[in-house]
Amino acid sequence: MDYQIIHEEKYQQFTAKLENGEEGELAYAKPQDKVLDFTHTFVPEAYRGKGLAQQLIETGLAYARQNNYKVIATCTAVQKHVIQHPEHQDLLQ
Structure with a gap:
């Protein structure tokens, strides 16, 4: 399923607005x-x-790549994702 994810810079997060007012976030x-x-x-x-x-993670990594950011993966979910998707390892600081 595709979710609409928005970048909320002032909150420093990528957010998926879900049903019943719930949110997913990176x-x-x-x-x-x-x-x-x-x-x-x-x-x-x-x-x-x-x-x-x-x-959420793919959206965050795509934003980093498009804007020439390096990435630190403090979050274990992001760490696992980058290990499983070596095409993102060049983003790591």
Whole structure:
């Protein structure tokens, strides 16, 4: 399933607006200029196992690539995703 994901820069997160006011999110910090540290991923229980976390992570990594950011994967879900998708490993700081 494809989810609409928006980048909310003021909250430093990528957000999927879901039913019943729920949200999935990939949060980040900016510890340095041109570096994004993906700190955590959250998916409501009813949406787990449906690819939402992967879509959030892919969106965040695509944003990093398009904007010439390096990535720190503090979040274990992001770490696992990058290991499973070696095409993203060049983004790691």
